[in-house]
Amino acid sequence: MTESGFTVDVDQNQYLPEGGREVSAIATVTSAADAAGLAGPGPEPEGSAEIIIIDCSGSMEHPRTKIAEARAATAAAVDVVRDGVLFSVIAGTNLAWPAFPADGSMARADAASRAAAKQAVAGLRAGGGTAIGQWLELARQMFAGYPATLRHAILLTDGKNQHESPEQLATAIRECEGVFSCDCRGVGTDWEVNELRAISTALLGSVDIVPDPAGLAADFAAMMQSAMGKQVADVALRVWTPQHATVRFVKQVAPTVDDLTGRRTPAGPQAGDYPTGAWGPDESRDYHVGVEVTPAGVGQEMLAARVSLVANSPSGAEVLGQGLVRAIWTDDEALSTKINPRVAHYTGQAELAAVIQDGLEARKQGDEETATAKLGRAVALAHQSGNEETAKLLAKVVDVVDAETGTVRLRKQVEDADEMALDTRSTKTVRARK
Amino acid sequence: MTADPGAAGTCPLCGAPTTVSDSFCESCGTELSPPMASTAPPGYLAECPVCSVDPEAPPSAITAEGYCESCGRKVPSGRDHSELDLGLLAGVTDRGLRHTRNEDAMALAMASVPGGPVSIAVVCDGVSTSPRPDEASLAAAQAAVRTLLTSARRGEDPAEASLAAVNSAHRALARLGSPGEAPSATYISAVIDSEAVTVFWLGDSRAYWLSTGPDATRLSTDDSVAEELVARGAMGEAEALASPQAHVITRWLGADLAEPRPHGVRFEPPGPGVVLVCSDGLWNYRPETAGLAELALPAALTDPLGAAAELVKFALDAGGMDNITVVLALFPPVPAEPPHPKTVPVRRLETLPRRTAP
Numbered sequence: 114m115t116e117s118g119f120t121v122d123v124d125q126n127q128y129l130p131e132g133g134r135e136v137s138a139i140a141t142v143t144s145a146a147d148a149a150g151l152a153g154p155g156p157e158p159e160g161s162a163e164i165i166i167i168d169c170s171g172s173m174e175h176p177r178t179k180i181a182e183a184r185a186a187t188a189a190a191v192d193v194v195r196d197g198v199l200f201s202v203i204a205g206t207n208l209a210w211p212a213f214p215a216d217g218s219m220a221r222a223d224a225a226s227r228a229a230a231k232q233a234v235a236g237l238r239a240g241g242g243t244a245i246g247q248w249l250e251l252a253r254q255m256f257a258g259y260p261a262t263l264r265h266a267i268l269l270t271d272g273k274n275q276h277e278s279p280e281q282l283a284t285a286i287r288e289c290e291g292v293f294s295c296d297c298r299g300v301g302t303d304w305e306v307n308e309l310r311a312i313s314t315a316l317l318g319s320v321d322i323v324p325d326p327a328g329l330a331a332d333f334a335a336m337m338q339s340a341m342g343k344q345v346a347d348v349a350l351r352v353w354t355p356q357h358a359t360v361r362f363v364k365q366v367a368p369t370v371d372d373l374t375g376r377r378t379p380a381g382p383q384a385g386d387y388p389t390g391a392w393g394p395d396e397s398r399d400y401h402v403g404v405e406v407t408p409a410g411v412g413q414e415m416l417a418a419r420v421s422l423v424a425n426s427p428s429g430a431e432v433l434g435q436g437l438v439r440a441i442w443t444d445d446e447a448l449s450t451k452i453n454p455r456v457a458h459y460t461g462q463a464e465l466a467a468v469i470q471d472g473l474e475a476r477k478q479g480d481e482e483t484a485t486a487k488l489g490r491a492v493a494l495a496h497q498s499g500n501e502e503t504a505k506l507l508a509k510v511v512d513v514v515d516a517e518t519g520t521v522r523l524r525k526q527v528e529d530a531d532e533m534a535l536d537t538r539s540t541k542t543v544r545a546r547k
Numbered sequence: 548m549t550a551d552p553g554a555a556g557t558c559p560l561c562g563a564p565t566t567v568s569d570s571f572c573e574s575c576g577t578e579l580s581p582p583m584a585s586t587a588p589p590g591y592l593a594e595c596p597v598c599s600v601d602p603e604a605p606p607s608a609i610t611a612e613g614y615c616e617s618c619g620r621k622v623p624s625g626r627d628h629s630e631l632d633l634g635l636l637a638g639v640t641d642r643g644l645r646h647t648r649n650e651d652a653m654a655l656a657m658a659s660v661p662g663g664p665v666s667i668a669v670v671c672d673g674v675s676t677s678p679r680p681d682e683a684s685l686a687a688a689q690a691a692v693r694t695l696l697t698s699a700r701r702g703e704d705p706a707e708a709s710l711a712a713v714n715s716a717h718r719a720l721a722r723l724g725s726p727g728e729a730p731s732a733t734y735i736s737a738v739i740d741s742e743a744v745t746v747f748w749l750g751d752s753r754a755y756w757l758s759t760g761p762d763a764t765r766l767s768t769d770d771s772v773a774e775e776l777v778a779r780g781a782m783g784e785a786e787a788l789a790s791p792q793a794h795v796i797t798r799w800l801g802a803d804l805a806e807p808r809p810h811g812v813r814f815e816p817p818g819p820g821v822v823l824v825c826s827d828g829l830w831n832y833r834p835e836t837a838g839l840a841e842l843a844l845p846a847a848l849t850d851p852l853g854a855a856a857e858l859v860k861f862a863l864d865a866g867g868m869d870n871i872t873v874v875l876a877l878f879p880p881v882p883a884e885p886p887h888p889k890t891v892p893v894r895r896l897e898t899l900p901r902r903t904a905p
Contacts (some may be wrong), residue, residue, distance in 0.1 A: 355619025412645040414621035416614035437612060441647050
C-alpha cells in the first residue's frame with residue numbers, strides 16, 4: 114500500500130501488432146484494510162450526512178406489512194447511524210416532506226435524536242402518489258445546508274414514478290449528481306427497474322429488489338453500516354492519455370458493471386476525471402479502460418494511459434495512487450495476439466449484463482426469438498465465467514437445455530420478482546482471478 | 548614493459564603518485580583502473596526526441612518512468628546506448644531498432660601487470676524468455692570482469708581465471724533469481740595478454756580473431772542448435788542459420804543451472820590484430836570472419852572505439868533486429884608500437900580440454 118492507503122494495479126497485454134491502435138487494460142483499485150491507513154479526513158462523524166427517503170404512497174398499505182416493515186427498516190438504519198453523524202428522514206408521496214426532524218434540518222446523531230427519529234417514523238402513514246424527483250430534490254436541499262463531504266441517501270419505493278413526468282425525474286437526478294450518493298431499493302414487484310437503475314447509476318449507488326418486505330430491516334442496516342465505513346469522499350479515476358489519443362471507454366466492471374465513459378469531466382491537459390464516489394477501508398473495484406493511440410514503430414514503447422485515483426476536495430486534488438497502461442509494438446505475433454485473461458473475463462461480464470437487459474426487454478415486447486437468443490447467450494457467459502449467482506437467477510426465467518452452448522427455452526410462467534431480480538442484479542460481476 | 552614507473556601518474560582521488568603496476572593507490576587505497584560496465588546512468592533523456600523536433604511544441608516533461616508527458620513515448624535510457632573506451636580495448640552496445648530495451652551488457656577492464664597490460668572483456672546477452680534478462684546480463688558481466696581483473700593483477704593463469712569468472716557470474720545470477728525465477732544470459736569472456744587470447748563462453752555470443760592476414764578466424768563455437776547441425780554435417784552454415792531453430796541456444800548461464808559447463812580456447816595470434824567479442828545482434832548480419840575483418844580493419848588497429856561504433860552502425864543499417872554489442876581489443880595489448888617483431892608463421896588454435904568449473 115502507498116502512503117495514501119490506495120493502490121492501483123494494471124493488468125493488460127501491453128504488446129500490439131504493427132499498426133495496432135487499441136489498448137485495453139484492467140485497473141484494480143484497492144484501499145487499505147485498516148481505516149487508519151486511509152488518506153482523507155478520516156471517519157470524522159461531522160464529515161458524514163445520511164438521509165433515509167421512505168415511500169409513503171398509498172400502495173405501501175397493500176399489503177399493510179409493507180409500510181410496517183419500511184418503518185422498522187428505517188428504525189434499524191437509524192440505529193446504525195454513528196454518534197455525531199448528521200441525519201434526517203424524508204417521507205415521500207406525490208410530495209416530499211421532512212419526517213424527522215420536522216423542521217427540515219438535519220439532526221446530529223445521539224441516543225436522544227435516534228429515539229426521537231424512531232418515534233417520528235413510527236407515526237408515518239401511507240397515502241398519496243409517487244413523485245420520486247420531488248423526494249430527491251428535498252434531499253439535495255437538505256444536504257446543501259451542511260458542509261459534510263460524505264453525503265449518502267437510502268431511497269425506498271414500491272411503485273412507479275406516476276405523479277411527475279419522466280423529464281422531471283431526469284432533471285432532479287441531474288441536479289443531484291455529485292451532491293450525494295444514493296442506494297435504491299424496490300420493495301414488491303410494482304416498481305420500475307429502469308427508473309431506480311437510472312437513479313442509482315447517476316448517483317453512484319446500488320440498486321436491488323427486496324421481494325419480501327420482511328427482508329427490509331436487515332438490508333437497510335447493512336446499507337447504513339457500509340455508508341458509515343466510507344472515509345474518502347468524491348474520489349475520481351483520472352485518466353491521462355497521450356496527445357492524439359482518445360479514450361474509447363471507462364467502465365467499472367467489479368463489483369458491478371457501470372459505464373462511466375459519458376461521465377468525464379476535464380482535468381487539465383490530456384486528462385479527464387470519472388467519478389467513483391466515496392471509498393471506505395478494505396474495498397476493491399476493477400475498472401476496464403480502453404484507449405486508442407496513434408501507432409508508433411515496431412520496437413517503440415508508449416505510455417497509453419496513466420490511471421490515477423484522485424480525491425477532489427475544496428483544497429485541491431490529491432493523487433491517492435496510480436497505474437500505467439503501456440503499449441509496445443512488436444512483430445512477434447505470439448506476444449501481440451495473447452489475450453489478457455482478465456480483460457477477456459470482464460469483456461464477457463459486461464456483455465453478460467447487456468444481453469440480460471436486452472433479452473428481458475425483448476421478452477417484454479413479445480419478441481421471443483430475440484429474447485431466447487440473448488438470454489441463451491447470457492446463460493453461456495454466466496456458465497463460462499463461473500458467475501453462479503447470475504446463472505441461478507437466469508434459470509428462474511429460462512429452462513436451460515445446455516449451459517455450455519447457451520441453448521435455452523423461455524419459461525411460460527415467470528414470477529415477476531424473479532424477472533426483476535435478474536434485471537436489477539444483471540450488472541453484478543464475479544471477480545477475475547489475477 | 549619499459550615504461551618509467553615514475554611517469555605513471557597520480558591518484559585521481561588523493562593526488563598521491565602512482566606507478567603503472569599499481570592496482571590501488573598506495574596512499575588512499577582507491578582502485579586506480581576499475582572495471583567499466585555498460586550500466587545506465589540513472590534516469591532518461593531530459594527531453595522527448597520525438598516532440599522536441601517540433602519547434603512550435605512547448606517543451607514537455609519526462610515522467611519518472613521515462614515517458615514523455617505529451618506524446619507518451621518512452622524516451623531512451625542510458626542503457627539503450629553505451630560506449631566504453633579503455634584505449635587498448637573499447638566497446639559499444641545498442642538497443643537496436645526492434646527491441647524495447649537493451650538486454651545485452653558488456654564489462655571491460657585493463658590490468659597493469661609487470662608482464663604488460665592485460666585486456667579483459669565480458670559480453671552477455673540476456674535470454675529474452677527468462678525473467679529480467681537485462682539485469683541478468685549486467686550482473687553476470689560485472690561479476691565476471693571483477694574476478695578476471697583480480698586474477699590478472701595476481702598474475703594467475705587466464706584459463707583458470709576464466710573458469711572462476713564463469714562461476715562468479717553464475718553466483719551473481721543465483722543471487723538475482725528466486726525459486727521459480729531464473730534470470731539467464733549468454734556469456735563470453737576474453738582475456739588478452741601479450742602472448743595469447745583466452746576465450747570462454749556459454750551460448751552464442753562470439754569471439755573472432757581479426758587480422759589482415761589469412762590467420763583471421765572465429766575463436767568460439769556457438770552452443771546453439773544451428774552450430775550443432777553444422778558440426779554434425781547435417782547442414783551447411785547458411786542453411787542452418789536460416790532454420791527456425793537456429794537461435795535456440797543449448798548452453799547458457801542461468802540461476803536454475805546446477806553448474807555451468809563452459810567451453811574455452813586459448814589462441815596465440817601469429818601477429819598483430821584485434822579480438823572482436825560480440826553478441827548475435829552483430830554477427831547475424833555478417834557471420835563470416837573475412838566479412839567482419841573487412842568491416843573492422845584497418846580502423847580497429849588504431850581506433851577500437853570508432854571501429855566498434857562503425858560495426859554497431861552496420862548492424863543498425865542492416866535492420867537492427869536485436870540488441871547489438873561490439874567489443875574490440877588490440878593484440879598485442881600495447882599502445883602504438885611499431886609492427887610486432889614476432890614471426891611465428893603457424894596459426895595455433897588450441898582447444899582447451901572441456902571441463903566442468905570447480
